Amino acid sequence: MNKTNYQLFTPGLILSLLLLLLCFNAGARDKGDKPNVIFVICDQMRADAFGAAGNSVVHTPHLDRMAEQGAMFTNNFSNSPVCLSSRISMFSGKYTSETGVFSNRYPEETHLVFRNSLPWYFKEAGYRTGYVGKNHTYQRAELKNFDDVIIRGREECRSYSKYVPPFWHSDMFWPEEDCNPGKNTRDAINFIEQTDDDQPFFLVVSYFDPHPPYMAPSKYTSGYCSSEMVLPEYIDPEQLGPRIATQQKALHYDKITDTDLKETMRYYYASVEWGVDEQVGRLVELLEKKGIDENTVIVFTSDHGDFMGQHRMVRKGMFLYDALLHVPMIWYAPGIVQQGKVVSGMSQNVDIFPTLLDLAGIEVPGFLAGQSLKNVLVKKEAEIPAERKIFAHATYSELPENYWNNPEPYFKPDSDVPFHTRIERLTWENDWRTSMVRTAGWKLILSDTHQPELYFMDGKNVEKKNLYGETEYNQKYQELKETLEN
Numbered sequence: 001m002n003k004t005n006y007q008l009f010t011p012g013l014i015l016s017l018l019l020l021l022l023c024f025n026a027g028a029r030d031k032g033d034k035p036n037v038i039f040v041i042c043d044q045m046r047a048d049a050f051g052a053a054g055n056s057v058v059h060t061p062h063l064d065r066m067a068e069q070g071a072m073f074t075n076n077f078s079n080s081p082v083c084l085s086s087r088i089s090m091f092s093g094k095y096t097s098e099t100g101v102f103s104n105r106y107p108e109e110t111h112l113v114f115r116n117s118l119p120w121y122f123k124e125a126g127y128r129t130g131y132v133g134k135n136h137t138y139q140r141a142e143l144k145n146f147d148d149v150i151i152r153g154r155e156e157c158r159s160y161s162k163y164v165p166p167f168w169h170s171d172m173f174w175p176e177e178d179c180n181p182g183k184n185t186r187d188a189i190n191f192i193e194q195t196d197d198d199q200p201f202f203l204v205v206s207y208f209d210p211h212p213p214y215m216a217p218s219k220y221t222s223g224y225c226s227s228e229m230v231l232p233e234y235i236d237p238e239q240l241g242p243r244i245a246t247q248q249k250a251l252h253y254d255k256i257t258d259t260d261l262k263e264t265m266r267y268y269y270a271s272v273e274w275g276v277d278e279q280v281g282r283l284v285e286l287l288e289k290k291g292i293d294e295n296t297v298i299v300f301t302s303d304h305g306d307f308m309g310q311h312r313m314v315r316k317g318m319f320l321y322d323a324l325l326h327v328p329m330i331w332y333a334p335g336i337v338q339q340g341k342v343v344s345g346m347s348q349n350v351d352i353f354p355t356l357l358d359l360a361g362i363e364v365p366g367f368l369a370g371q372s373l374k375n376v377l378v379k380k381e382a383e384i385p386a387e388r389k390i391f392a393h394a395t396y397s398e399l400p401e402n403y404w405n406n407p408e409p410y411f412k413p414d415s416d417v418p419f420h421t422r423i424e425r426l427t428w429e430n431d432w433r434t435s436m437v438r439t440a441g442w443k444l445i446l447s448d449t450h451q452p453e454l455y456f457m458d459g460k461n462v463e464k465k466n467l468y469g470e471t472e473y474n475q476k477y478q479e480l481k482e483t484l485e486n
Contacts, residue, residue, distance in 0.1 A: 033361055034200040035336060036296040037122065038188075038283060039352070041090075041204070042276045043083065043134060043211040044316065045302035047076065047326040047461070049272050057228055058269040062281030063330065066300065070332035071341040071377050077348045077438065078304045079392045081316055081324035082428075086303040086349065087137040091117045093353035093368035095391055102395040103318065103430055104136075112138055114145035116365075118353050122202035123147070125362050130191045133184040133206035150187045152180050158213050162412070166251055166420030167260055167314045169214040169267035172274075176217045180208060181275040185282050192286060200360075205283065209275025210306070212315055216270035224269055229262040232462070237311045239465050241453050244311065244319055246399060250423050252410065253313045261309050268308055284332070294335030297359055299352055302327040310462065315420065318396035318428055320436040320445050322461040325392055333359075337377045345384025346440055347373060348391075389483060392436045397429035398449065437484040444480035452477065 047053060050060040052067035053074070080086035084104045085096045092112055096102050100110045114120050117138075123129045123145070130148040131138075143149050157174055172179060188205045195201045209216075237245040248254050280300060287293035307313035310323045317324070329347060331337050336359065350370035357364045358372040375382040408422050415422070432448035443463065445453040454468040454477050467473045 034125070034127070035333065035360060036192075036200050036292060037127075037202045037356055037360065038296060038298045039118075039202075039204045039356070040207070040280055040283070040298060040300045041087070041134075042207045042209060042300075042302045044304060044306045045210055045272060045276065045328060046305040046308055046323070047074070047328050049210070049269065049308075050277070050328060053328065057224070057230075059223060059273045060277040062277045062284065063300070063328075066280070066284065066298070066330050066332040069334060069339050070298075070330055070337050071343060073329040073331075073343045073345075073347045073373075075344055075346050075440070076301065076327055076329035077322075077325045077346070077390050077392065078302070078327045079325075079348055079350055079390075081304050081319055081321075081392070081394055083136045083303050085394070088112045090301075090303075090349045090352055091119070091137055093118065093350055093365075093370060095350065095369045096393040097391075097435070098369065102393060102433065103428055105428075105430065106139075107430075112142065114138065114142045118356065119146065119202055119204065121357055121362050121365075122360070125360065127200050127202040128195050130188075130201065130203040131206070132187045132191065132204065133180070134208050135206070137206075148191055150184075152184060152208075154208055154211075155180055158208075158215060160213070160418045160421060162416050162418050164213075164418065165260075165410075166212075166418070166423075167256065167264045168212060169264050171218045171221055172215045179217075181279050185279040188283060189286050192290070205279075207276055207279060210268050210271035212306075214264060214267035214271050216267065216274040220270040220274040221267055223273075224266040226259065226262040226266050229265045231258065231261055231265075232309045235311060235462065235464055237313075240311075240321075240463055241447075241450055241466060243396070243398075243447070243450055244317075244321070247317055247319075247423075247427065248311055248313055250399060250403070250407070250427075251313070251420060253311070256312055256314075261312065261314070264314050265309060268306070294333070297331070297333040297336060297356065299356065300328065300330040300332070301349055301352065303349075317424075318394045318434070320392050320394060320434055321463055322443075322457075325436075325438075326461045331355075331373075331377055333377075338380055341377070341380070343373075343376055343384060345376075345386065346388040346390050346438065347384060386440060388439070390438050391484070392438070394434050395430040395432060396434060396447075397427050397431040399426055435484055437480050439480075442476060442480060444477065444484060446481070446484060452481070454480070 050063045052064040079089045085101045088101045119129045129146045135151045305324045307323045354364045354368045354372040358374040434447040436445045443455045452468045453466045455463045
């Protein structure tokens with residue numbers, strides 16, 4: 001560069017450039033005070049159903065990458081074993097014992113209102129709010145409070161048929177582009193692209209998969225082989241309690257073959273790959289393309305889990321076992337969250353509400369049941385206290401006293417209601433209540449009509465033997481019982 005060119009950079013010009021750069025950075029910091037938020041909820045995904053969680057069979061490269069570059073919680077739990085009550089708990093920030101919604105049936109006198117629910121706080125803070133996909137949370141009048149809403153249920157081809165068993169699995173026979181996973185993702189992408197650059201957004205993306213019927217296009221299902229599937233160690237439900245033992249027999253799960261179980265597992269994993277992992281990957285790709293990934297928080301979880309082979313059962317039920325409560329939770333925000341952090345402390349889905357508010361700099365209200373995990377996410381050494389306790393609740397009903405004298409037939413020609421739905425209708429009423437307290441090492445379940453269930457979890461997520469009544473564990477039982485009742 002010659003002398004003349006050097007003279008172009010006068011002291012005044014250099015000062016002006018520095019001031020411009022400082023203003024730009026200040027603007028970036030101001031915008032960074034309000035990170036974008038994407039709350040991704042899938043349906044019925046177990047905590048061990050992706051690669052980063054230790055599963056060597058399922059193909060989930062996008063979730064694995066998010067876990068490796070973000071924070072993964074390995075002991076995260078839903079506060080309910082079924083969709084409606086779990087989702088209302090997450091969006092209200094309250095336990096089901098506080099919301100009054102314990103099952104998939106809305107009590108007439110109560111419903112989730114938008115005001116004071118999670119997205120309301122973001123809307124009040126100036127965010128553009130959106131909801132895409134499965135609802136099963138808000139009533140129609142409340143959904144109108146979102147700035148943008150596109151609700152979908154399951155595809156018609158996934159409607160339950162009276163001709164299929166409760167462990168139904170099948171290739172998706174609709175064209176992939178006509179199926180809801182891709183549609184929901186496209187709508188989420190449109191919402192993000194149509195949001196002004198100077199306005200932060202809060203977006204719920206709710207996917208149906210891997211909820212049964214377990215389905216995916218053949219290009220995904222063909223990637224799994226039944227012989228690769230490893231069935232869980234069989235634990236006789238009689239060692240847990242009479243209610244789950246009765247449910248196993250009533251649904252004929254005690255007669256399910258290894259072949260059917262492995263086939264169901266194969267389709268379940270394909271559904272996770274297609275309906276969840278592929279879709280979340282497309283959202284992350286868009287954020288990176290737009291250059292907003294470092295100012296966007298993605299939290300990923302499921303509303304509840306699935307037995308998926310445990311006790312030779314599949315699907316869900318009104319039970320408070322880890323198969324149905326232990327769910328994934330990943331926080332991905334490259335510019336905010338500690339990279340590659342694995343958190344083994346006890347967390348629960350009601351923690352999502354206060355954590356998102358805290359990360360966004362929004363005041364956290366005092367009525368929330370969960371606790372903010374912000375410090376755990378942003379500070380390398382911060383951990384969840386070892387003594388943390390979590391809670392879950394549900395209701396249930398019993399099979400009729402004379403049920404085994406006249407059980408439901410597997411196929412009922414005069415009814416279009418599938419067999420498993422008929423059994424659910426007998427056992428999913430809000431007749432009785434069951435509640436759970438869980439620590440890292442112990443679990444206690446109390447139920448209105450059955451004896452307590454006390455389990456030593458040994459750092460695992462499978463209940464093996466009910467220890468209630470054994471003298472050496474009386475003190476632990478009393479301690480947990482007092483905690484749960486309080």
